[in-house]
Amino acid sequence: MSITIDDNWTATVTDDPLHITPRFDFRDFRVRIATYTNVEERGRFLLVTFGSEPWLWDTPDELRFDQAGRELVGAEFQIPGVEAADAEDSARVPATPLVHPGGLRADQAQDFRLEATTELCRAPGDAVLTCLRDLDVLDEPLEARIGIAPDVALLVQHGTVAGWSLTDPVRYLTTGFAAPDPSPPYPSTRRLLTECLDLITTPLLYEVRNRNPAALARLRALDEALRNQPEDRHRADALLSLIANLVEDYADRPTGRQP
Known part of the structure; x- marks a missing residue:
């Protein structure tokens, strides 16, 4: 199967997923699939691979390929940081076709641009996060789901990459380049992830930024729940890395109004 990623740039699906x-990375709201563990290693990785990568103010999603065999060797995806699709649209995300594990081999060794997705669809309980180029993708069936890495799939429609998905996102929570906790997540952490996503992907975030008292109270309660989570600390700290910043920016700063 051949798929188009950027205009006339194509790749062939292989039997070798990553x-x-x-x-x-919850703080940066992105998913990394790569072996580098810090900024320096990432820089070296980009130098010896080709594909889609950031350049100055341009921040597309990333697919990186080996120079010699042209095989996919890494990826970074941004989760759309705007308001998530409503429940009605999210429910239209098709369940088929099922994920078929596979890698990619670039048909030509040259750089391209993979446009970042714009729409986030949340499955019930945030069991799956699906990121689409636009909601028009939901009007027609998908042709394929290519599982390029554990629980990460590219969505293909009309022979073109139309988005991607992450299944069981709570399992992979971390911060920066750190590896996620290999142990299964606690049910309480799953609930906390949903509460965090409810806060940052709905109009509630605008209420926080406008310092609405009820919204700030909810933010502080979530911050306290994350700090007092007795288990699954690596994942709780990953969620806290963003929530604590919101508390510092909006709940701890004075508004400048006199009592």
Whole structure:
């Protein structure tokens, strides 16, 4: 199967998916599938691979390929940081076709641009996060789901990459380049992830930024729940890395009004 990623740039689906555990960096709201563990290693990785990468103010999603064999060796995806699709649209995300594990081999060794997705669809309980180029994708069936790494799939429609998905995102929560906790997540952490996503992907975030007292009270309660989570600390701290910043920016600063 051949798929188009950027205009006339194409790749062929192989039988060799990446065996790299995804990292859901909650603070930066992105998913990394790569072996580098810091900024320096990432820089070296970009120098010896080709594909889609950031350049100055341009921040597309990333697919990186080996120079010699043109095989996919890493990826970074941004989760759309705007308001998530409503429940009605999210429910239209098709369940088929099922994920078929596979890698990619670039048909030509040259750089391209993979446009970042614009729409986030949340499955019930945030069991799956699906990121689409636009909601028009939901009007027609998908042709394929290519599982390029554990629980990460590219969505293909009309022969073109139309988005991607992360299944069981709570399992892969982390911060920065750190590896996620290999142990199963606690049910309480799953609930806390949903509460965090409810806060940052709905109009509630605008209420926080406008310092609505009820919204700030909810933010503080979530911050306290994350700090007092007795288990699954690595994942709780990953969620806290973003929530604590919101508390500092909006709940701890004075508004400038006199009592």
